[in-house]
Every structure is written in C-alpha cells, then in structure tokens.
Amino acid sequence: MTTEEPLIPSALALHKRAVGHLVTVFEDPRAAAGPRRARVLAALDRTSARRGRVIGVTGAPGAGKSTLLGELATRLIAAAPGRAVAVLAVDPSSPVSGGALLGDRTRVRFPPDERRLFFRSQASAGELGGLARATFQVCRLLTRLFDVVFVETVGVGQSEIEIVRVADRTYLIVPPLAGDHVQFMKAGIMEVPDGFIVSKADVGDAADATFHALRASLRLSRPGHEPALHRVSARTGDGLDALAAEIATAPIGGGVDARAPYFFEKWVAAEHGRRGLERLAAAGGAADFVDASGGFEGAQAAFG
Ligand SMILES: Nc1nc2c(ncn2[C@@H]2O[C@H](COP(=O)(O)OP(=O)(O)OP(=O)(O)O)[C@@H](O)[C@H]2O)c(=O)[nH]1
Ligand SMILES: [Mg+2]
Structure with missing residues (x-):
C-alpha cells in the first residue's frame, strides 16, 4: 500500500485536504513520483469512472x-x-x-x-x-x-x-x-x-x-x-x-489521457534532449511508445 492509498476514499468524497494532498503528488517533479501517480490513478479508476x-x-x-x-x-x-x-x-x-x-x-x-x-x-x-x-x-x-x-x-x-x-x-x-x-x-x-x-x-x-x-x-x-x-x-x-x-x-x-503522447514527448525533450527525441522517433513515435508502455508512467520508466 502506498502512503496515498488511504486518501483515495476521502478524495473521492471531495475532502479538500485529501484532494490537496494528492495534487502535490501530481505536481512532484521527482522521478519517484511517477509510480506513485500511476498507483493513485489505478486506485481511482477501480472505484470511479x-x-x-x-x-x-x-x-x-x-x-x-x-x-x-x-x-x-x-x-x-x-x-x-x-x-x-x-x-x-x-x-x-x-x-x-x-x-x-x-x-x-x-x-x-x-x-x-x-x-x-x-x-x-x-x-x-x-x-x-x-x-x-x-x-x-x-x-x-x-x-x-x-x-x-x-x-x-x-x-x-x-x-x-x-x-x-x-x-x-x-x-x-x-x-x-x-x-x-x-x-x-x-x-x-x-x-x-x-x-x-x-x-x-x-x-x-x-x-x-x-x-x-x-x-x-x-x-x-x-x-x-x-x-x-x-x-x-x-x-x-x-x-x-x-x-x-x-x-x-x-x-x-479522448480526454486528458489522450494528451499523454504530446506531454510525454515534451518530457523526453526536457530530460533527454535532441538525442532522446531521435530515439523516440526511431521507436515509432510518442503515441505508439506510450501505448506500448501501458501509459505515461510506464513510458517514462521504459524510456529510462
Ligand atoms: N465591470 C466589471 N468588472 C469586472 C467584471 N469581472 C471582473 N471585473 C473586474 O476586473 C478586474 C480583474 O478581474 P479578474 O477576475 O481578477 O481578472 P483576471 O483576468 O483573472 O486577472 P489576472 O488573473 O490578474 O490576469 C477586477 O477589478 C474585477 O473586479 C465584470 O463582469 N464587470
Ligand atoms: Mg485571475
């Protein structure tokens, strides 16, 4: 269980402190926050559509x-x-x-x-x-x-x-x-x-x-x-x-999730520069890469 998981029911009930705490996880620029975000999204998607x-x-x-x-x-x-x-x-x-x-x-x-x-x-x-x-x-x-x-x-x-x-x-x-x-x-x-x-x-x-x-x-x-x-x-x-x-x-x-390839490409450019973009293109482009990696966080982890 992550530290965030107990907050999920409160966040779904729209308690401001719980929502605010989860927002900080989604603002966190550190690499370690990626898997935490993925777990929060998965937990939310199990409960709510x-x-x-x-x-x-x-x-x-x-x-x-x-x-x-x-x-x-x-x-x-x-x-x-x-x-x-x-x-x-x-x-x-x-x-x-x-x-x-x-x-x-x-x-x-x-x-x-x-x-x-x-x-x-x-x-x-x-x-x-x-x-x-x-x-x-x-x-x-x-x-x-x-x-x-x-x-x-x-x-x-x-x-x-x-x-x-x-x-x-x-x-x-x-x-x-x-x-x-x-x-x-x-x-x-x-x-x-x-x-x-x-x-x-x-x-x-x-x-x-x-x-x-x-x-x-x-x-x-x-x-x-x-x-x-x-x-x-x-x-x-x-x-x-x-x-x-x-x-x-x-x-x-397609909603926000459909925007993932664009923002993944931005992330590649910021983290890996021109070389990274070339590598992404050689791998078939952002949309295919995100799709094949099971989403944004998976793509970040797979890209290294
Ligand atoms: N007369 C009038 N004034 C308004 C109306 N809406 C906003 N204002 C005034 O316009 C000024 C700016 O309003 P804001 O809502 O802060 O504008 P904003 O676009 O969010 O401003 P920033 O976030 O600073 O870019 C304030 O003094 C408001 O009171 C309106 O419908 N009529
Ligand atoms: Mg304003």
Whole structure:
C-alpha cells in the first residue's frame, strides 16, 4: 500500500485536504513520483469512472477570468446536485526570482465548506508556453474527481497555444477594448480558441463595440466555422447561464489521457534532449511508445 492509498476514499468524497494532498503528488517533479501517480490513478479508476472535461480559459491580465470562473463554478454546481467543479490557476512566475509575477492577483474564492468547489494555484516556473509542466499531470487527477476542471492561464503569447494541448475546450476572454486593439487580435490568436468571451458587458459601449468587432473579425478569419462568441458580465450575471450550459455539455473527446503522447514527448525533450527525441522517433513515435508502455508512467520508466 502506498502512503496515498488511504486518501483515495476521502478524495473521492471531495475532502479538500485529501484532494490537496494528492495534487502535490501530481505536481512532484521527482522521478519517484511517477509510480506513485500511476498507483493513485489505478486506485481511482477501480472505484470511479468519473471523467471531467478540462476547460481552458485564457486572456490578458485583468481580463476578468477569475471573477468569471468564480461565478460560472457556482452556477454549474447549483444547476446539478452531483456536479463538482475545480479551478486550477496557472500563475506566470519569474524564472529569475522564482517568485510569482502577479503575487497580488485576485483569486477565485470558494466557501471552505463547499466540497463541490476546489481551487488550486500553480506557478508556471518559467515554462515556455506559460503552462506549468505539472498542469497536465494535475488535470489527470482532477478530471477523475471533478466534472469540470477550469484551467486559468494568463494570456501572454504562447500560453494560449499551449492551453489547447491540455484542454478539451479553450476560451479566450476579451475585455472591452478600443477598436484598434480588436483589429490587432486578428493576427495570431484568433485561430486558436474554440470560443470567445467578451467580459464586463456591464460597462456598456466599449463592450458592445468589442463584441461586434470581434464577430466581424471571426467571420473573416474563420469563415464557415465561426467559433462560439459570448458576451457576459460576471457583475450582473448577463450571459452566464448560456455559457455555463455550453461548458457543461462540451464534448470531451479522448480526454486528458489522450494528451499523454504530446506531454510525454515534451518530457523526453526536457530530460533527454535532441538525442532522446531521435530515439523516440526511431521507436515509432510518442503515441505508439506510450501505448506500448501501458501509459505515461510506464513510458517514462521504459524510456529510462
Ligand atoms: N465591470 C466589471 N468588472 C469586472 C467584471 N469581472 C471582473 N471585473 C473586474 O476586473 C478586474 C480583474 O478581474 P479578474 O477576475 O481578477 O481578472 P483576471 O483576468 O483573472 O486577472 P489576472 O488573473 O490578474 O490576469 C477586477 O477589478 C474585477 O473586479 C465584470 O463582469 N464587470
Ligand atoms: Mg485571475
């Protein structure tokens, strides 16, 4: 029996301390944590078939992500008694100081006695793409405990692109902007998200102008398959029920486990460099290797 195994029933009952303890195992960068993770996942899978969806939420600092997620999470659990929601906030941190760049950010705050809501923050520790290496790992755990797992990332360039690798659906939050800023958005980021959310609709004209400019841009940049576009206010509640309903029914596809080859390849690159990637390619590529090794941890052990 591992030290974690007695925690499994409490974690499945969503006791925050048990869930929090298991999260630290999934964040642990040491090689020895791999087999512990594999045992936790196996124990969970013996008891529960829950597979939540990962919803990525990205956007510029101050766009209104945390406030929106707090409101959405509360609505999502109110709408279904058995539903549970987790929020994982990935904070950009300075590789130099190791400290959080945005240490005084507003957090999602959930009532401590509400087991169906769970919040955790994670430092991205200079990881390229703004997404913590452990984000994928923690999502493997949390999707087995919660029905919806939100991942909040600050949209600073690459992170919008990296978040789609772990999320089943990704939204870009766009605060009310001056028109020329919306035009600028056409360049890169427009291709990536599955949905767009204009936040702070209660501010009035600027939010309306942003919504219409964004809709026009999306018609140009993604003709024929325009992504979902929402206009919401976390302050007044406008638009939140429709957005919550869309999130609750978003398709999961292969889920987090299907992302293992991508993250295994990232691990090979980080640990073994170019030589490692060549060896992986010669072995048939990440998907085959993970499959043949019986999963992510098996692949790590087999790769050496
Ligand atoms: N008027 C209005 N203000 C809002 C709304 N939602 C958030 N805000 C305000 O916008 C500011 C930023 O909100 P956050 O939720 O912290 O934004 P964020 O995107 O999570 O910010 P970072 O995590 O720091 O990137 C706060 O002052 C909020 O009170 C809204 O619906 N309407
Ligand atoms: Mg935030």
